Amino acid sequence: MKKYNCKKIEKKWQDRWDENGIYQADDFSKKKKYYCLIEFPYPSGTGLHVGHLRSHIAIDIVARKKRMSGYNVMYPIGWDAFGLPTENFAIKTKTHPKIVTKNNIKNYTHQIKSYGPSFDWSREINTTDPKYYKWTQWIFLKLFNSFYDEKLDKARPIEELRMPKKLDEFEKRKYTDSHRLAYKKEMAINWCPSCKIGLANEEVINSTCERCGAPAEKKIMKQWILKITKYADRLIKDLDTVDYLDKIKTQQVNWIGRSEGAIVKFPVILRRHNKESRANTQNDLNNGINTPTTPSQDGNSSLSARNDSPIIEVFTTRPDTLFGCTYVVLAPEHPLIKNLESGIENLEEVKEYIKESKNKSDLDRTDLAKEKSGVELKGIKAINPVNQEEIPIWIADYVLFSYGTGAIMAVPAHDERDFEFAKKFNIDIRQVVAPLFIDKGKNKIRKDKKNTKREVVDVIIKHWNKDEYFCLDWSKSKNDWKTFIFGGVEKGENIKEAAIREAKEESGYQNMRVVKKIGNEIRSRFFAAHKDVNRHDLKRNCVYIELIDNSYVKPKIEHVKNHNGIWLKREEVKNFINLEELKIYWDIFQSGEKPFTEEGIAINSGEFNGLTTFEFKKEITSWLEKNKLGKKAINYKLRDWVFSRQHYWGEPIPIVKCDKCGNVPLLEKDLPLKLPDVKNYEPTETGESPLANINKWVDVKCPKCKGKAKRETDTMPNWAGSSWYFLRYIDPKNDKEFASQNNIKYWMPVDLYNGGMEHTTLHLLYSRFWHKLLYDLNYVNTVEPYKMRRSHGMILAKDGQKMSKSRGNVVNPDEVIEKYGADTLRLYEMFMGPYGDAIPWNTTSLIGMNRFLERIWNMQKKIETQNFVSSPKKTHNIKQLLHQTIKKVTEDIDNLKFNTAISSLMILANEMEKGEEISLDYYSQFLILLSPFAPHIAEELWELREEKKSIHLQKWPRYNPELIKEKKITMIIQVNGKLRDQIKASADISEEEAKKLALESEKIKKWINRKEVRKIIFVKGRLVNIVA
């Protein structure tokens, strides 16, 4: 037999598998279907690096194993080929993107085939093929021709939209257009000045362009928008129905960022009561504020403002803090400002500020380290609707126009940003939530005891000449408190007087002065064991006192019988104190005032005092609704999807712009709208797509009125084609439908979808959105497209850095395959570590995999020289191990634990090698287990078995559970939990027998010595632990 020549056998089998089409999936089969999917590659000019292969190989192993386990497996491949890199490369090299794409695909196909994945090439798709993007455009038209029915909570055809009465034709169109799931809107978009393209929110990373890293700018443009926010709730809720990695689910939930709260209306009054200058802003308010996701937009008319005064609408998650609102803030872009101009006394200053913040880049604006800035709108005031108080209105860029209503109510006592701002500009800070500490431990409120209410003061006392503080240790009493001095405030006393009295009584020191009050109001409820009553304490402040000298009078016993006073150094205090409220006071004493942002109990809130945050929120919200001053609202961080791109290499948006009819969709029969061939596809400086320059293509007749019209020249983002491609694999050649209903019913959902974490908030979310639309319109049969989502870890360069062309640390699979072969590469990629983890590439470790395959090859040689049928005697210990390995490999593949599966194959190979002879039968079984990982060598060695059918069409072995059980075990004997002896014993040894053996052991006797054996623990089949 010859040497292991990986190159030769790999080429041989790749060709043969191709010819035989053994990996093609059947549409419809008696077998159970299994649809596994990797994210289809973007064929760039750089080619694949080893990291790209990791998921391909992993899912290939799953596919192969499933196939051998009797499933009808579909493992398809295709090309996500529209997009900027290709266009940029085309411009640079003056080659048409079509040609560039074709070449790249050719190169990628070659690369992919060289590591032997079992893709079904007969289903290959390409997003830039008009036959494919016809359906991408078709889905866009579905979005355009649908509206979201809030009541049924689903999308419906736009024809079914119920129109308000008495609308003229123009109004009807406006109304309809505003309800379409795809709509065009003038808006500030993220703009990359380098790529000259609009970016979706998700494509802006740290305020820079995801692709080229240039700082993103804002640009006002008319853009196509998809209303993904209509699906926000369902995109969260339906995560319950799928099996995604938890981190994927949390990332999506966080990205959607749902928060519940209320919209509150603050009327605005102008100080100079000039009627003409009072703007009627009601209409502007409804149209201008960009709250596409807040319910207030729909049916806003029910919330009529008082009189005709302008209204500021704010969104808050803490309506319970309304009484603490001491100012309101508008984002600098807020349209209301313009309407209020006539009332603003410092208009120049305001305009200057707006201009400044407009010029600031997002990077500057969102820099958390920078100080807050803002300008008060002098001459006008807002009215706090809960207490009619006049409060100042500010504009400040810490308020984002794009979130909520673009305006906030500021509650500095309970919000960090408002607090910082109020401190800087000297605005009132009013506490309306008191922290509430309810003892849940030993000093829990007891139902059978009397409840007592009282006002209490805590006293921090500083030593007369050292940096030490007087604390109390209550271990004498039944309370295990560690506190400062504290006590009740008596009638007629103020807090300071009470503090001094308590300080003298309990410490004994006589000469002191009050320095300051610290902190705010706190409530606590607990059982006071030393008095045998429940206490409901109200603490208004903590009082800080410094001793002047050491004059001392021994305290009366009644004051100190429950505790000992001790002096502690400043740094010791924090760890000593064990009551939460005292920790708060101490913390404020140490590092200054802080807002209290958590939940608590309402104070200074009129009739609502005493309510918990939770109760208050509910009550105030219904109060607001009753009084038409606000309503419940839900907000999302998720924005609608900006869908326009001003580029050539993308799907043309199938819309015609007609002066008379507005945006008119193409008819289905006119799809695909093909990209015109052009010479010049460079982006334009105006931000318009290069298509705009092609008059022949742009000038068309309106499909509706046949009048003069122009084509939409924006193209789709490259997330479009990938949002539904898994459906096309199901029926890739269908030219009547994107896929036939029968095929969809058979194949959907995708059983296993693997992809990178970087797509969690982009592609994965977008495609779930599109799928739900198709579901609502009855084109697909599943609510969710993917049953299971898993993620591969990145392969890093040897230096632990990300692999990238610019760093020059890319490992090219072609070179690895050339030197060591595809099977070695495949094994190494799977063996290097847990599939989900990022792991640095290490070429020296790769050698181990090559050795492993060489040894397997050499085992075949050994078989050829030994008797044809070996005697079981000489291989007797292998059978059990083989069955254990079958179990391990089977389960590990199912759980994507490829590294340990390979390790168990190595253990089996090592054992087989050690034997005098190698059993042919066991070796064959071993080859089958190996075949998903190293398909070429397994197939080659299988062929030598004189088997006619490919190894990849063999049945996956099953293990015999009886055979796996260990009959003899090494029983561990511990003394006090430490390993002291090991005894060989039968696996089902009885407890008594085991204990007897353990106690008889000489070693154990030594360890027990003359100590008393208190207890013996027995774990069946494992250990005995003697407690002495």
Added chain:
RNA sequence: GCCGGGGUGGCGGAAUUGGUAGACGCGACGGACUUAAAAUCCGUUGAACUUAUACUUCGUGAGGGUUCGAGUCCCUCCCUCGGCACCA
């Protein structure tokens, strides 16, 4: 700052989910083969102590706790990676 993952030999990593820590592989050291080297094969390889592969002690980021027994569970802290970040 918030959310999520992680921290185990020289390195990549195992560990039956609370029961022999370090499987498997790389590297290193020693040996065999060879004129020699590579390749291959055999042996050793957590640390300390030691003539010793004996015995013992220590050892899974740090400290504390629960338990007969903790890499695994609980608390506090440190470090690191990923995501989000003035989201009201």
